[in-house]
Amino acid sequence: METVRIWPQDDGQPVACQEKLRVLEENWQELSEVLTDAFDDAILMGVNEQAMRERLVALVHSLRSPKADA
Template sequence: MEKPRFWPQDDGNPITCHEKLRVLEENWQEVQDIMRDAFEDAMLMGVSEQFMRARLKDMVDSLASPKNGGQAA
């Protein structure tokens, strides 16, 4: 999956700070690499592809937002 073309703020305007963009892009690549490795490992160990995809989606859905008092979105 390609990284987003821009990173929107809550008001819809894009993040323009070069340092923030660098960190966001590095984080995007790291998360993508880790998720791909975990997914591939699960497949090689015989885990159901459908199950693993659902668990990864559940993991994202359960992330707590620092803006939301630590509650999942």
């Protein structure tokens, strides 16, 4: 069963534009595949699983908002 993701905007309303939803879903799928591959590779090469998870979380927390530069 396919999960329908809700993408909230700053005002709390969900993104409704079908083209935006398509792009968001494609990006989500691509990101999921890349992260899964990187995680699997690290574990198979002997990296501690919890340490890898922590690094991935730290990566997400380090992302800068493009709005901050505007």
